[in-house]
Amino acid sequence: MDPDYQAKVAMSAQMVRSSASDTALVAAAAKFPTxxxxxxxxxxxxxxxxxxxxxxxxxxxxxxxxxxxxxxxGVLQPFTIQFVVYDLPDRDCAALASNGELLSxxxxxxRYKTEYIDRIAEILARPxxxxxxxxxxxxPDSYPNMLTNVGVGxxxxxxxxxxxxxxxxxxxxxxxxxxxxxxxxxxxxAHSGWLGWDNNRAKAITGFKDLIKGATTSGSLGIIRGxxxxxxxxxPLDEPYFDGTDDVVSxxxxxxFYEWNRAVDELTFVDKLRTEFVAAGFPQTLxxxxxxxxxxxxxAKRPTAKAADVDDMxxxxxxxxxxxxxxxDTGIGERPRAxxxxxxxxxxxxxxxxxxxxxxxxxxxxxxSPNADGKRxxxxxxxxxxDALSGAPHAGSWxxxxxxxxxxxxxxxxxxxxxxxxxxxxxxxx
Ligand code: BGC
Numbered sequence: 001m002d003p004d005y006q007a008k009v010a011m012s013a014q015m016v017r018s019s020a021s022d023t024a025l026v027a028a029a030a031k032f033p034t035x036x037x038x039x040x041x042x043x044x045x046x047x048x049x050x051x052x053x054x055x056x057x058x059x060x061x062x063x064x065x066x067x068x069x070x071x072x073x074g075v076l077q078p079f080t081i082q083f084v085v086y087d088l089p090d091r092d093c094a095a096l097a098s099n100g101e102l103l104s105x106x107x108x109x110x111r112y113k114t115e116y117i118d119r120i121a122e123i124l125a126r127p128x129x130x131x132x133x134x135x136x137x138x139x140p141d142s143y144p145n146m147l148t149n150v151g152v153g154x155x156x157x158x159x160x161x162x163x164x165x166x167x168x169x170x171x172x173x174x175x176x177x178x179x180x181x182x183x184x185x186x187x188x189x190a191h192s193g194w195l196g197w198d199n200n201r202a203k204a205i206t207g208f209k210d211l212i213k214g215a216t217t218s219g220s221l222g223i224i225r226g227x228x229x230x231x232x233x234x235x236p237l238d239e240p241y242f243d244g245t246d247d248v249v250s251x252x253x254x255x256x257f258y259e260w261n262r263a264v265d266e267l268t269f270v271d272k273l274r275t276e277f278v279a280a281g282f283p284q285t286l287x288x289x290x291x292x293x294x295x296x297x298x299x300a301k302r303p304t305a306k307a308a309d310v311d312d313m314x315x316x317x318x319x320x321x322x323x324x325x326x327x328x329d330t331g332i333g334e335r336p337r338a339x340x341x342x343x344x345x346x347x348x349x350x351x352x353x354x355x356x357x358x359x360x361x362x363x364x365x366x367x368x369s370p371n372a373d374g375k376r377x378x379x380x381x382x383x384x385x386x387d388a389l390s391g392a393p394h395a396g397s398w399x400x401x402x403x404x405x406x407x408x409x410x411x412x413x414x415x416x417x418x419x420x421x422x423x424x425x426x427x428x429x430x
Contacts, residue, residue: 003062004054005034005355008398012357015400021415025407028414033336034293035082035137038103039396040373041115044123056083056120060129067131080338082135082351084231087116087143088169093156094149095141096165096378097325097361098395099370104165113172121176122305124183134183135289137353138173140231142166143211144190147203167211174215178223186228186289187212189273191235193321196263201272205280225348226287229264232354233326234318236295237334241306241313248310255310259322264314266290267344274346286346292333293352298411301329318387325360325381326389326402331409332356357403363392381429 009030012283016022036059054062059081059126067079089108091100102108102116124134146166149157160166170187177183187208189195195204208227215218242248244262251259251416263269270288277286297315307313317329334340334350339346361381370376375394392399407414 001031001033001066002036002054002059002355003019004036005032006030008355008357009317009403011398012400012403016404022404022407025404025410025414029332029356029403029407032352032356033080033082033412034352035084035135036425037086037355037396038116038120039084039085039086041087041111041119042115056123059083060123060126060132063132064129078133079131080133080135082137082353083120084137084353085120085139085173087112088139089165090156090160091374092141093160093166094145094154095324095361095380096376097381099374099376101374104160104163109165109169112169117173117176121180124177125180130182132182134180135232135351136177136183136185137228137289138185138187138305140168140188140228141190143170143187143208144204147195147207148200170211171215174212174223178216184225185223186226187224187411188231189227189229191230191233192263192266192269193233193235193261196261196269196272198262201263201276205276208277209280209282215341221281222283222285225285226289226346227277228289228291228351228353229270229273230291230295232291232294232296232360233324234295234316235266236297236316237266237290237292237323237350239314239316241303242249242310244268257311257314257316259321261321266295267341270347271344271388281318287348288346289349289351289353290347291353292332292336292350294327294330294406296331296333296406296409296411297329298331298413299329299409302411314319323380323385324326324385324407325378325387326363326392327384327387328389329406329409330406331411332406332414333411335412356406357398357400359392359395359397359399359402361392361395363388363390367394 013026025100044056046053048054063081067076087100089102089104089112092098145157146161150161244264244303249258249260251261301317302315303313325348336350336352338349340350361378364379365377367377381388417426
């Protein structure tokens with residue numbers, strides 16, 4: 001568990017202390033294992049000495065302490081710590097909310113390699129951390145943008161593509177981290193509402209294969225452990241009342257929601273990806289993690305039975321599947337745990353990659369110039385998007401109202417549940 005996340009949760013605990021039920025919900029969240037986002041060069045050192053955020057070494061040391069505390073009869077047990085590697089130059093090329101600090105035009109790729117990846121790799125390689133299992137989720141949204149957002153009027157993505165910025169940056173990261181035995185790399189592969197269409201998945205298989213092959217001289221596809229889906233998104237694991245059949249996905253019927261995308265949920269997406277990647281030459285060890293931090297969709301608006309119209313029975317209540325910013329009516333999803341699905345042994349874990357309560361982007365439409373971290377207003381986070389909550393701070397900042405909404409709408413519910421990550425508390429998934 002990340003002590004910095006726990007401190008944010010403690011702030012919310014203060015704010016709800018007059019309500020016993022909210023206090024209980026927040027107490028549950030204090031035990032969530034969440035990923036640490038290395039979202040800028042300064043995140044490596046942190047600023048703990050001056051009361052600021054923990055750095056990479058602080059986090060690894062905290063993990064060692066927690067691992068020791070959980071030892072059984074003096075024997076250390078496997079212990080996982082999760083990081084998101086997220087600082088490519090010209091980051092978030094198809095949107096504005098999370099543009100980062102590095103620009104390719106300003107030597108960003110060189111800085112990414114030497115001041116960011118090299119430093120991370122050096123620290124992770126320290127023998128002191130050999131007992132930890134270090135999970136890395138690599139550069140959310142970046143390569144998926146190369147697959148689908150080039151040549152469609154997103155000029156920042158066109159530039160990054162022409163200059164090969166993301167490809168060179170990600171290959172560098174894969175190459176460096178592939179030498180570390182206890183570092184498990186998961187490349188971000190968006191979610192079913194983005195790459196789920198047959199043609200997009202086909203592009204993804206070819207594209208990722210090429211990307212990974214070019215990362216090392218061996219060309220091995222086995223350097224990654226696998227892929228991470230649904231990072232920071234809201235797409236459900238399972239739509240309980242239907243599959244992606246013609247009547248559900250057709251655009252001519254009662255709904256436009258799935259637009260002929262038969263991957264109506266993350267489990268369907270992962271099943272298809274796994275089969276197709278292995279058929280394309282990836283090793284049988286290829287595995288997945290799914291971000292379930294905010295895809296629970298509990299709450300009053302959740303349909304509870306099959307209905308004639310898919311819009312009346314989908315638990316994903318968004319107006320459009322592409323909406324990604326501080327989405328209303330969402331809740332905490334399946335609790336993080338390893339090997340969550342005995343029928344799908346290729347799912348390594350459900351994970352809370354996006355820390356629930358961290359904003360996706362500011363709703364303040366006047367924040368049009370990037371702040372020091374490259375964060376600014378994206379219309380997807382503003383009042384013209386019916387799905388976006390108002391009152392949101394910049395991406396990554398604590399958003400108390402969203403946090404409380406997520407806890408209240410958790411599915412499975414947080415009330416009265418054991419939160420042990422090793423226990424299955426879940427509903428059955430198909
Ligand atoms: C932000 C990052 C933040 C992450 C996790 C992203 O949207 O850009 O700065 O660390 O979310 O909350």
